[in-house]
Amino acid sequence: METDYAIIGGGVVGLSVAWGLLRRGRTVTVLDGDDGSFRASRGNFGLVWVQSKGMNQPRYASWSQQSAAIWADFASEISSNTGKPVPLAQRGGYDLHFSEETLEATLAKYKKLKAQLDGNYPYEVLGHNALRKEEPHIGPKVVGAILHHQDGHANPLKLLMALAADVRRMGAYVLPGRTVTDVTKPDAFHISCEDGTTLTAGKVVLSAGLGATQLGPKMGFKAPIRPQRGQVLITEKLPKLINRPSLIARQVDEGGIQIGATNEEVGLDDRVTQPGLSSLAAEAIAAYPALARAQLVRSWGALRVLSPDGLPIYQQSAEMPGAYLVTCHSGITLAAAHARLLPDWLEGTDAAPDLEVFSENRFAVS
Amino acid sequence: MKTASPFLELESGRPVDVTWDGTTFSLPDGANLAAALLASGVEVFRHTPVSGAPRAPFCMMGACFDCLIEIDGVVRQACMLEVTEGLVLMRPHEGEAHDDQT
Amino acid sequence: MIKRDIAIIGAGPAGMAAAAQAAGLGLSVTVLDEQPYAGGQIYRDVDRASSMRGKILGPDYTGGTRLTEGLRKSGVDHIAGAVVWAIEDGFRISYSRDGRGAQLMADRILLATGALERPMPIPGWTLPGVMTAGAGQILLKQSGVVAQGAVLVGAGPLIYLIAAQMVRAGTPPAAMIETQTRGDMIRALRHVGGALRGWRYMAKGLKMLAEIKLAKVPRYTGATQIAIEGEDKAEAVTFAHKGSRQRISCETVFLHHGVVPNTQAARSLGISHSWDEVQACFGPVLDEWGQSDVERVYIAGDGAGIGGAKAAEYAGRLAALKMAEGSNRLSAPERDRKAAPLQRAMQRELAARPFLDAAYPPYRAAVRPADSTIICRCEEVTAGDIRGYAEIGCLGPNQTKAFGRAGMGPCQGRYCGLTVTALLADANGQSPDETGYYRIRAPLKPVTLGELAAMDEATKDAAE
Numbered sequence: 001m002e003t004d005y006a007i008i009g010g011g012v013v014g015l016s017v018a019w020g021l022l023r024r025g026r027t028v029t030v031l032d033g034d035d036g037s038f039r040a041s042r043g044n045f046g047l048v049w050v051q052s053k054g055m056n057q058p059r060y061a062s063w064s065q066q067s068a069a070i071w072a073d074f075a076s077e078i079s080s081n082t083g084k085p086v087p088l089a090q091r092g093g094y095d096l097h098f099s100e101e102t103l104e105a106t107l108a109k110y111k112k113l114k115a116q117l118d119g120n121y122p123y124e125v126l127g128h129n130a131l132r133k134e135e136p137h138i139g140p141k142v143v144g145a146i147l148h149h150q151d152g153h154a155n156p157l158k159l160l161m162a163l164a165a166d167v168r169r170m171g172a173y174v175l176p177g178r179t180v181t182d183v184t185k186p187d188a189f190h191i192s193c194e195d196g197t198t199l200t201a202g203k204v205v206l207s208a209g210l211g212a213t214q215l216g217p218k219m220g221f222k223a224p225i226r227p228q229r230g231q232v233l234i235t236e237k238l239p240k241l242i243n244r245p246s247l248i249a250r251q252v253d254e255g256g257i258q259i260g261a262t263n264e265e266v267g268l269d270d271r272v273t274q275p276g277l278s279s280l281a282a283e284a285i286a287a288y289p290a291l292a293r294a295q296l297v298r299s300w301g302a303l304r305v306l307s308p309d310g311l312p313i314y315q316q317s318a319e320m321p322g323a324y325l326v327t328c329h330s331g332i333t334l335a336a337a338h339a340r341l342l343p344d345w346l347e348g349t350d351a352a353p354d355l356e357v358f359s360e361n362r363f364a365v366s
Numbered sequence: 367m368k369t370a371s372p373f374l375e376l377e378s379g380r381p382v383d384v385t386w387d388g389t390t391f392s393l394p395d396g397a398n399l400a401a402a403l404l405a406s407g408v409e410v411f412r413h414t415p416v417s418g419a420p421r422a423p424f425c426m427m428g429a430c431f432d433c434l435i436e437i438d439g440v441v442r443q444a445c446m447l448e449v450t451e452g453l454v455l456m457r458p459h460e461g462e463a464h465d466d467q468t
Numbered sequence: 469m470i471k472r473d474i475a476i477i478g479a480g481p482a483g484m485a486a487a488a489q490a491a492g493l494g495l496s497v498t499v500l501d502e503q504p505y506a507g508g509q510i511y512r513d514v515d516r517a518s519s520m521r522g523k524i525l526g527p528d529y530t531g532g533t534r535l536t537e538g539l540r541k542s543g544v545d546h547i548a549g550a551v552v553w554a555i556e557d558g559f560r561i562s563y564s565r566d567g568r569g570a571q572l573m574a575d576r577i578l579l580a581t582g583a584l585e586r587p588m589p590i591p592g593w594t595l596p597g598v599m600t601a602g603a604g605q606i607l608l609k610q611s612g613v614v615a616q617g618a619v620l621v622g623a624g625p626l627i628y629l630i631a632a633q634m635v636r637a638g639t640p641p642a643a644m645i646e647t648q649t650r651g652d653m654i655r656a657l658r659h660v661g662g663a664l665r666g667w668r669y670m671a672k673g674l675k676m677l678a679e680i681k682l683a684k685v686p687r688y689t690g691a692t693q694i695a696i697e698g699e700d701k702a703e704a705v706t707f708a709h710k711g712s713r714q715r716i717s718c719e720t721v722f723l724h725h726g727v728v729p730n731t732q733a734a735r736s737l738g739i740s741h742s743w744d745e746v747q748a749c750f751g752p753v754l755d756e757w758g759q760s761d762v763e764r765v766y767i768a769g770d771g772a773g774i775g776g777a778k779a780a781e782y783a784g785r786l787a788a789l790k791m792a793e794g795s796n797r798l799s800a801p802e803r804d805r806k807a808a809p810l811q812r813a814m815q816r817e818l819a820a821r822p823f824l825d826a827a828y829p830p831y832r833a834a835v836r837p838a839d840s841t842i843i844c845r846c847e848e849v850t851a852g853d854i855r856g857y858a859e860i861g862c863l864g865p866n867q868t869k870a871f872g873r874a875g876m877g878p879c880q881g882r883y884c885g886l887t888v889t890a891l892l893a894d895a896n897g898q899s900p901d902e903t904g905y906y907r908i909r910a911p912l913k914p915v916t917l918g919e920l921a922a923m924d925e926a927t928k929d930a931a932e
Contacts, residue, residue, distance in 0.1 A: 010861070032861065034863055034864065035862075035863045035864025035865065035866050035867050035903075035904050036864070036866065036904065036907075039870075041870075042866070042867075042870040157870045157871060157873075160870065160871070161857075161860070161870075161871040161872075164860045164861055164871075165860050168860060168861075174861050176861045176862075176863050177863050233917075235917065236441060236878065236914065237415040237459075238459060239459050254415075254416075254873070255415055259917075271909070272554075272909050272910050273556060274554050274556060274560070274562045274571070274910070274920075274923065275924070277554075277910065277911075277920055278920045278921060278923045278924035279924050281917040281918075281920035281921040281924065282920075282921035282924040282925070284917060284921075285917055285918065285921050291917050291918075292916065292917055292918030292921070293438075293439045293440045293916055293917075293918060294916065294917050295440070295441055295878075295914035295915065295916055295917075296911050296914055296915050296916070296917055296920060297876075297877070297878050297880075297911075297914050298876060298880070298909070298911075299909055299910060299911065300909060301909075372597075372615055372616050372617060372618070372719040372720050373607070373613050373614065373615055373616070373720075374613070374614050374615075374616055374637075374639055375611075375612060375613055376520075376521065376524075376612035376613070376614065376637065377520060377612050397611055398610050398611045401606075401607050401610065401611035401613045402611070404607070404613065405611070405613045409596050409597065409700075409701050410596050410700065410701070411596070414848060416847060416848045417848055419594065419848065420595070420596050420700045420701065421594065421596060422596035422597065422701075423599060423603065424594075424598065424599050424600060424603065424845070424883075425584075425585065425599070425600050425602065425603050425883075426599065426600075426602070426603035426606040426607060427509055427602065427603070427606060428502060428551075428913070429584055429730075429879060429882045429883070430845065430879050430882065430883055431846065431877070431878035431879045431914075432594075432845065434878075440567070440916060446502065446551075448504065
């Protein structure tokens, strides 16, 4: 056996898991795709987000909270290990509302979730005037916001780069440009790639995003994931306009304002469209009118990796014990949990977090 | 006002007043704005947002984005604009404060 | 929304010639061009400038009025000042004009967006006062502005053209620091047959060299270790020549070591590109008519492959003929009959290219810059940064963009893309084709959010 763990997929999910396993002294080989692969790790919004998660499943909310609570420490560790800073701000985030009805409806859901979380759900409602004090550039159409104090945002690309550097520093073998075509388990796991590379491993983690639809069934997983496109805009670098992030817009550490995102079911199409860009621009301007004069410099489409209920999937294969499916659409928020907590589950230690609600059992056989 | 410049103008158009970075310039009406500013002795058009390095026109064809100026709150390329009477130009975003982000 | 048979993007020689040819065959055409006047870059502002500066610029330039006249006479719809920022299926073209967004539909598209200067990252190239040689030409053509005491740096016939024009304007360059070596010229002699077939072109070059010599402009050939010095602006150029270091004071430096196809629009459409080893750049994969591998999208002119203004004209007309045949305005035999003389003329125009490409190759130190040299002007990323990203697994430019922001600025890789690909290809031991290029998406040029949002209103209004 060449490696304790083979990690299929070197995005933020795979690298976070690899990092945690390396910290525990395991040998790890990461097999990553090529420069043109769909990479949700490169196209996401960068939020470290708690609110609005797990409205129908409190365990998802608490899992996100666990990750958010240790994110700063995790970021600080990888950045001091590598000398590569991982900017993070956790000063709260908004759910912006343009009508009292939607605001009230969301508040009702939050109230219910808060009770299910024994009160650990620190949010407050800001009416327009109170919001204006926090966000001087907020527009008149925004009737109010829910400010959740556990929300924040990071630089997801710097996170990715720091993780890439740290896993190498800790001795991972990283094989880029590899498309895994088959995984079998005659004794140990045998992994084969398109270019002829083969690998044997004690355990395998499938964290290949949309790649799991092909590979997952071969490894005994249902992997009922689908792509969902989010178009995102980014403006020229601007003076400070936005203090706290929301799903509509955030100002990144380098100064541009990131605006997102659409939710389109278009298959494996990560192109941008003028109607998509225009609708995002209109919403951003409704929230922050000063943005009307900002220049759009770049846009992209990224494919979210979505399970039917939008929750992560953490599943050990019944057919091939020792193979694990790890997939989610909130890889940035959950990076700390994947790095610090999930490895205990992979190793089967006493400290393993309870992830039962995230198993594939919840997907009825159709 | 025209400061010394390494550029020579072979002909001069009808001069009109244009304000750039608070200073009034007399530039030929209808001329390419970047060329006219260069010929008037403007050496530094902007400072980069990354390191504050000085920049001036580089390609003159709308591809490099080094000649950015701000008109009416919108940042545009000077090499893609023409001089008109009464233009008020500023360095990009230098009117507003820059705070630290995260 | 306006719907046309053909939308042509670019009003340079390829675009203008194609427009007139297509209109003459009964196709409906709109030409979208971002400049206020037709001519592209090579004939920039030729209608206004010819009478004023014709003697300085020469008949090759003023001859462009034949094309602008042809465009006007054709009655083709020419939308000036139109900055195209997206081309989507259908085809639906989104463009910006006078701060307002607009769209038009077309069955076929001809991309005629020309060339860009090959990026030439050398120490100090981002200082004020440093410009491309093309910029120097544009200043002269459009604005009658010439730099006094400028230094020209690099290699290629354009340097001689500019130097000759500056001499005629009374402001000869202070020096020409040329990077081609005698070895390059010897290797180029392999292609001397082509040079002789293109003798008219070569003769023009020799004439310019004679003018430059007569004006006693100092020339330093085989220069290496070129750097631009200065605190807040260019103050001098230093270089090594025949074993000794030289320093020439100047305030203006014009850089040039070849031009490369501007592939932004083509790449945003997903058109395949391949690496051209001789011209050291990517070019779109096209058939002999200029048709790409995306149906009904054509490319002509320097954007298809560097060939110069006359070749661009012929290529534009050939593409128009094919598009006319494709939309049943012309039979295939008719098309071929009309095409034959154009194809022959184009071959003559291109005859000298292999010789010139070999005699004036890109400056090696700018293709593989030192670690400390900035290679992405917008985000101030250095060559060393890129090499570092290769070390942590970046196989291609999209990963390095994610790690280091190179290619994320407003120029969208126009002045760093080729450098990043070359650095990664080297570092990873792969070919440029294997390494790839930046993923290019809309907006091809920045557009304000307000303009984008207004288009959203318009679509909603139309739907209601």
